[in-house]
Amino acid sequence: MNPFFKLMLKLLSSPKINMQEDYARVRKVQHILAPKPKKGYIIMDHKIYSEDRSHDIPVRVFYPKERLYKEPLLFFHGGGWVIGDIETYTNACINMADLTGRTVYSVDYRLAPEHPYPAGLYDCYRVAEVLLKHLEMSGLSDDTDLILIGDSAGGNLAAAVSLLLRDRGQATPMKQILLYPVTNWDHSEASPFESIRTNGHDYGLTAKKMEEYMALYQPDPELRKNGYVAPLMAEDLSNQPETLVITAEFDPLRDEGEAYAEALRNADNKVQVHRVNGIVHGFITYPKTADSVVEAYEVINAFLNA
Secondary structure (H helix, E strand, C coil), X not given: CCHHHHHHHHHHCCCCCCHHHHHHHHHHHHHHHCCCCCCCCCCEEEEEECCCCCCEEEEEEECCCCCXXXXXXXXXXXXXXXXXXXXXXXXXXXXXXXXXCCCEEXXXXXXXXXXXXXXXXXXXXXXXXXXXXXXXXHCCCCCCCCEEEEECHHHHHHHHHHHHHHHCCCCCCCEEEEECCCCCCCCCCCCCCHHHHHCCCCCCCCHHHHHHHHHHHCCCCCHHHCCCCCHHHCCCCCCCCEEEEEEECCCCCHHHHHHHHHHHHHCCCCEEEEEECCCCCCHHHCCCCCHHHHHHHHHHHHHXXX
């Protein structure tokens, strides 16, 4: 790993940052630092009513320069369920649309702690449900054509939405892509996963931050073991979409993401796993020319187009 990059990651790993106290400040900094969308790029913003019509769920649609495939991607962003939104992920979604040749729907779900679990999950589920039931909205020719994708906490939400769709008797998407997903509830030193200990201190995302995010998302430690919060804890993982799990070598979440892939495989689902070496958590937001992004999209496109 580049020494300068490693030094910057160590600074970002500072224990002085307490997400439970500083989340609002971090959100503001994210918005200041977020790159502006490419000039001339057309963004379509829509809203979907929540099921009880208590609020709108913003959805931003990104069209590729050249649409090569009709099956769209429904994207849930990362940020520990606490930070991040469609603004801070706009450039990543533009890249996603262009690099896959597919339309991308990005969901601006409600964030904790103002809206703890299950608010964010229910927003993501609602958008998936509407797109699957109203094919004219997304251009789907079949209700199985939708592809779920999410990174980090968004990968957690994609996995949970897939489980919730199955459990509520809805159509199941054809495929899901989980980018370095959160799948377990425990990120303390007692975690069963070694990557929490080896990668949980100096690589940007820390084990401490993960515990703080989880406490904001689901304050009750016992309820964190719910399969919709920690998909790895789900009692039944059968009948899930064909799944691609992508992990990062220096990510504290690496092992739990790969463990979820194995659990899905053991439940007779079709699963692929790819680890991107030499990189840390969150790399899908890097410039599209970054080696890690190029490698990830080569794997993603091979999976989508198989």
